[in-house]
Amino acid sequence: MRGIARLARELGVSTATVSRALNGNPNVNEATRQKVLEAAQRLGYAANQAARSLAQGVTRSVGFMIELDQESTTSTDYFFMGVVEGMQAVLAAHGLDLLVLPCAKSQDNFTFLQRFVSRGAVDGLILAETRRIDRRIDLLKSSGIPFVTLGRSDSGSGYSWIDLDFEGVMATAVERLVRHGHRRIAVTVPSNDANYGAIFAQAYRDNLARHGLGFDEALIFPTRRREDDGDSIVDGILDRPDPATAIILFYEVTAIGIYRRLAERGLEPGRDLSIIGFRGEESVRFLMPQVTCFQMSLQDLGTAAARALLAQMPMTARAFPSGIVQTRVPLSLVPGESDGPVCPREG
Amino acid sequence: MRGIARLARELGVSTATVSRALNGNPNVNEATRQKVLEAAQRLGYAANQAARSLAQGVTRSVGFMIELDQESTTSTDYFFMGVVEGMQAVLAAHGLDLLVLPCAKSQDNFTFLQRFVSRGAVDGLILAETRRIDRRIDLLKSSGIPFVTLGRSDSGSGYSWIDLDFEGVMATAVERLVRHGHRRIAVTVPSNDANYGAIFAQAYRDNLARHGLGFDEALIFPTRRREDDGDSIVDGILDRPDPATAIILFYEVTAIGIYRRLAERGLEPGRDLSIIGFRGEESVRFLMPQVTCFQMSLQDLGTAAARALLAQMPMTARAFPSGIVQTRVPLSLVPGESDGPVCPREG
DNA sequence: ACACCGATTGTAAGCGCTTACAATCGAGGG
DNA sequence: CCCTCGATTGTAAGCGCTTACAATCGGTGT
Numbered sequence: 001m002r003g004i005a006r007l008a009r010e011l012g013v014s015t016a017t018v019s020r021a022l023n024g025n026p027n028v029n030e031a032t033r034q035k036v037l038e039a040a041q042r043l044g045y046a047a048n049q050a051a052r053s054l055a056q057g058v059t060r061s062v063g064f065m066i067e068l069d070q071e072s073t074t075s076t077d078y079f080f081m082g083v084v085e086g087m088q089a090v091l092a093a094h095g096l097d098l099l100v101l102p103c104a105k106s107q108d109n110f111t112f113l114q115r116f117v118s119r120g121a122v123d124g125l126i127l128a129e130t131r132r133i134d135r136r137i138d139l140l141k142s143s144g145i146p147f148v149t150l151g152r153s154d155s156g157s158g159y160s161w162i163d164l165d166f167e168g169v170m171a172t173a174v175e176r177l178v179r180h181g182h183r184r185i186a187v188t189v190p191s192n193d194a195n196y197g198a199i200f201a202q203a204y205r206d207n208l209a210r211h212g213l214g215f216d217e218a219l220i221f222p223t224r225r226r227e228d229d230g231d232s233i234v235d236g237i238l239d240r241p242d243p244a245t246a247i248i249l250f251y252e253v254t255a256i257g258i259y260r261r262l263a264e265r266g267l268e269p270g271r272d273l274s275i276i277g278f279r280g281e282e283s284v285r286f287l288m289p290q291v292t293c294f295q296m297s298l299q300d301l302g303t304a305a306a307r308a309l310l311a312q313m314p315m316t317a318r319a320f321p322s323g324i325v326q327t328r329v330p331l332s333l334v335p336g337e338s339d340g341p342v343c344p345r346e347g
Numbered sequence: 348m349r350g351i352a353r354l355a356r357e358l359g360v361s362t363a364t365v366s367r368a369l370n371g372n373p374n375v376n377e378a379t380r381q382k383v384l385e386a387a388q389r390l391g392y393a394a395n396q397a398a399r400s401l402a403q404g405v406t407r408s409v410g411f412m413i414e415l416d417q418e419s420t421t422s423t424d425y426f427f428m429g430v431v432e433g434m435q436a437v438l439a440a441h442g443l444d445l446l447v448l449p450c451a452k453s454q455d456n457f458t459f460l461q462r463f464v465s466r467g468a469v470d471g472l473i474l475a476e477t478r479r480i481d482r483r484i485d486l487l488k489s490s491g492i493p494f495v496t497l498g499r500s501d502s503g504s505g506y507s508w509i510d511l512d513f514e515g516v517m518a519t520a521v522e523r524l525v526r527h528g529h530r531r532i533a534v535t536v537p538s539n540d541a542n543y544g545a546i547f548a549q550a551y552r553d554n555l556a557r558h559g560l561g562f563d564e565a566l567i568f569p570t571r572r573r574e575d576d577g578d579s580i581v582d583g584i585l586d587r588p589d590p591a592t593a594i595i596l597f598y599e600v601t602a603i604g605i606y607r608r609l610a611e612r613g614l615e616p617g618r619d620l621s622i623i624g625f626r627g628e629e630s631v632r633f634l635m636p637q638v639t640c641f642q643m644s645l646q647d648l649g650t651a652a653a654r655a656l657l658a659q660m661p662m663t664a665r666a667f668p669s670g671i672v673q674t675r676v677p678l679s680l681v682p683g684e685s686d687g688p689v690c691p692r693e694g
Numbered sequence: 695a696c697a698c699c700g701a702t703t704g705t706a707a708g709c710g711c712t713t714a715c716a717a718t719c720g721a722g723g724g
Numbered sequence: 725c726c727c728t729c730g731a732t733t734g735t736a737a738g739c740g741c742t743t744a745c746a747a748t749c750g751g752t753g754t
Contacts, residue, residue, distance in 0.1 A: 003710050014734045019712055029732060046465035050400035051710035054739045059397065068432040077427045085415040088449045097468075100447035102435045118393035121444075227633060256633045283630035286574060286603045350740050361704050366742055376702060398740035401709045 007045050011035060022047065053120075061097040062124040062309060063116055068104050078282060079298060083150070086302020087126065091309075094316050096123070110135050117143050124309050126150065130161070132195040146312035148305050148325075153195050158324065160308040162301060165328035166196060169294050170203035170248070171210075172333055173276045176292075177246045178211045181342040182274060184244040185213065186237050188229070188254055191222035200250055219244055223254050227283075230257020234265065237273070245274060245342045252277035252284045255291050255338070274339035279331070289337035296331040304329060354392050358382060369394065400467075408444040409471040409656060410463055416452050426475070426645060430497070433649020434473065441663050443470070457482050464490050471656050473497065477508070479542040493659035495652050495672075500542050505671065507655040509648060512675035513543060516641050517550035517595070518557075519680055520623045523639075524593045525558045528689040529621060531591040532560065533584050535576070535601055538569035547597055566591050570601050574630075577604020581612065584620070592621060592689045599624035599631045602638050602685070621686035626678070636684035643678040651676060 001009060008015040013032065020028045021036035028036075039045075053059045064087060066080065088098045099122060103112040113136050116122055123146070127136060130151035137155040140147040149161045177185055187204045190197040201220065208215050221236065223229045233254065237244045249255060255277055259269055269275055270289050277284060277293035284291050304327055311320035348356060355362040360379065367375045368383035375383075386392070400406045411434060413427065435445045446469060450459040460483050463469055470493070474483060477498035484502040487494040496508045524532055534551045537544040548567065555562050568583065570576045580601065584591045596602060602624055606616050616622055617636045624631060624640035631638050651674055658667035 004712095005710075015711075016713075016735080017733060020733090023712080025713090027732065032732080044461070044465055046462060047712095048401070048710055049466040049468040050397045050406065051739090052466075052712080053397035054395070054401050054741085055710080055712040057739070068428060068435060080427060081415060084449045085451065088415060088451055092451065092454070098449055100449060102431050102445055102447060104432065104435055104439065107439070114391075115393060118391055119396040119399075121396040253629075260633070283633075286607075286630070351742095352740075362741075363705080363743075364703060367703090370742080372743090374702065379702080394742095395740050398709090399742080401711085402740080402742040404709070 003048055003051070004045075007036070007039055007043065010043070011039055019047075058315070059121065059123050060095060060315075061099050061122050062091060062126065062313075063099050063101045063122040064126045064128070065101045065103060065109075065113055065116075066128045067109060068102050082298025083128075083302040083305070086297075086299035086304075087306040088302075089299075090303045090306035094310060094319075096310075096316075110139065114139060117145055123315070124148075124313050126305050126309060130195050131193055132198055134195075146309060148309045148312075150301070150305055151195055152199065152326075157326075160312065160323075160325045162305045162308060162325075162327045162329060163199075164196070164296065164301075165330045166199045167203045167206075168328065169278065169331050170200065170207050172294075173248050174204075174207040174211060176333070177248075177274060177276065177339065178213070180246075180274065180340060182246040183213055183342075184216075184219070184242060184246070186219035186221065186233075186244040186247040188221045188223040188233065188247065188249045188251065190250055191224055197250070204248070223249075223251055225251045225253060227253045227256035227260075229254055230259070230261040234258055234261035234273070238265075238267075246339065247273065247275055249275065249277045252279055252281040252291065252293060255284050255287060259287055270336075270338045270340050271343050274342075276339050280334060287338075291338045292336040293334050294331035295334045296329060301329050350395055350398070351392075354383070354386055354390065357390070358386055366394075405662070406468065406470050407442060407662075408446050408469050409438060409473065409660075410446050410448045410469040411473045411475070412448045412450060412456075412460055412463075413475050414450050414452055414456060426648075429645025430475075430649040430652070433644075433646035433651075434653040435649075436646075437650045437653035437657070441657055441666075443657075443663075457486065461486060464492055470662070471495075471660050473652055473656060477542050478540060479545055481542075493656060495656045495659075497648070497652055498542055499546065499673075504673075507659065507670075507672045509652045509655060509672075509674045509676060510546075511543070511643065511648075512677045513546045514550045514553075515675065516625065516678050517547065517554050519641075520595045521551075521554040521558060523680070524595075524621060524623065524686065525560070527593075527621065527687060529593040530560055530689075531563075531566070531589060531593070533566040533568065533580075533591040533594040535568045535570040535580065535594065535596045535598065537597050538571055544597070551595070570596075570598055572598045572600060574600045574603035574607075576601055577606070577608040581605055581608040581620070585612075585614075593686065594620065594622055596622065596624045599626060599628040599638065599640055602631050602634060606634055617683075617685045617687050618690050621689075623686050627681060634685075638685045639683035640681050641678035642681045643676060648676050 004015045004018050008018045017028060017032060018036050021033040022040060084100060091098045101116060103109050125140060125145060125147040127147065127149040130149045130153045132154050134153040134155050137153055137159060141156065141159060152161050152163050174185060189201045205215055221233050237247060255275055258275060262269055262273060267273060275291060277291045280293045280295045307320065308325040310316040311323060311325060351362045351365050355365045364375060364379060365383050368380040369387060431447060438445045448463060450456050472487060472492060472494040474494065474496040477496045477500045479501055481500040481502050484500055484506060488506060499508050499510050521532060536548045552562055568580050584594060602622055605622060609616055609620060614620065622638060624638045627640045627642045654667060655672040657663040658670060658672060
């Protein structure tokens, strides 16, 4: 005999009583509860997860699905850790376990997710790296499981998401540059198919328009999260009849390559080319002159996501006001010396 | 009626047959199996995880416990994606799900782990960030659950671990420096209580001794994973009667601060101070002169850990040779220009 | 034609826990 | 002293799936 039955026999009570005592059911004599708790503690007993889930129809755990990139870099980790920390804290406070579910880039993320959902392995889900059109969202919506996405998509709107305020960032960046007299502003965007790339690019366009600046396809540079696009970007920006005088970077590491190329050409960041980075990234923190960038709390992003999820889970929903939440987390500008007034071109 | 019963009724067979068909039991008519598979596919059926686990006494999932640091300065955080990728690939190939279990630094990691173990939430565990004396290892050993640690500990020896070959790294580094004529070699070590710090320090001592070099406590600098210890290190090394001429870094980011301080003092990395980093970190890659460092595949580390775990799980053990595995993953030297022959001191 | 056998399927007993419902007990009311 | 009621505990029916064991069926050997 094992599990709860053993405990029950040991104490000379029924399994029902033990179960009640352990689960905080009020219909138990307080003295009995103490006995049970003590015995459980002493024997290191904890209810079997599977049995409990089966009986209750609830797992008390939520999944955070992430995708593993071959090129995984340290600051993906950095991003990840911060966000997870925020989520974990909130969820734990409500008695929920956070299970991070890593999906290999090589396997179909839809199928991956579907397995966890249809097997009822988690009570709720948080998705990262949302695609512009993301079948996973339809899957979750139709399955009825509570979920939240980190990042918007175009797949319908009846669901909660938390995203960075790309629009706000872009507005601030462009305005700052315009105020410095820049009229030709380049931008880098991610070359993958995640939705944030499209949003970033759109915000770029919108803000140029707002300031009456012309849009030039040639000033948009798709980049990956690595520093080695600097050459082509710098050359692409400057070696043209109407060179840009500023650039806004989606991936801040790109600044490294840009700095390097500028140096090779005898130019200086902040003077000959204004540069604004997106998110203060570790590997860029040490560049001189310091990169003007935006900053945010990863933990806050995580807690916001977790709260939005809790608001949808029957178990916890009553503690939260609104059902569906769609939030853009604002970033704050961290002024550096990588941008400044337009430098009059010589020649 | 739901779940397998519904499927069974739909097909006019018993639940037993459906179960068998779905689980690859050979005692099913192939035609029947196809029918079942087809129907399951069509109805999007997947066996309820909890029920299945309860019936089988097995979850088909393994946990990877990581710790979340407020300041994200642990080693796990720039390890994570790569290692998880390796693990996930191996585990998935054996039909196991990888659940990453994040434990807040603020909560007791022993209790955290215990819950998952005693609730039978996973069939196996991988631990990261092993302490020198780690109660978790005793817990896992006594609980009988298969497990592997990423990093050694002093807590007994009857278990599998995978670790970096700190000794090999240190031997190579010291030998390289000695060959360059260095006799006074400093080192940085992590300031936390993870076991790798002690190992690194010990290997340092051993290798000095091997080359007949004296050991000087003053040349050991505890550091965190951030760049700003450079000043105190550089000054501490040089402003003394018998300055060191080389330094080996545990956290490679320290190089950034060191480079900066050296520059301030009009000194040059590689000439005035030889620097060898431990693991090629992204944020250091762009330093000039390039930092001589060591490199490894995080994926390989992950696959090694996963394999070592599989070797202990009854389900998969037969596919693997040895039971207990204790491996040191070697790193390879990536020569840069941050180290070289001792530069004769002027004055 | 009959016992026997392998292939296939059905029956039903759990897996360990929760929980609706029944049972018990002592106290207070009439 | 009997009845009612609240507090507490026990009984037992599942939760959805697996699997030992029994049952069925067509084919074989003799």
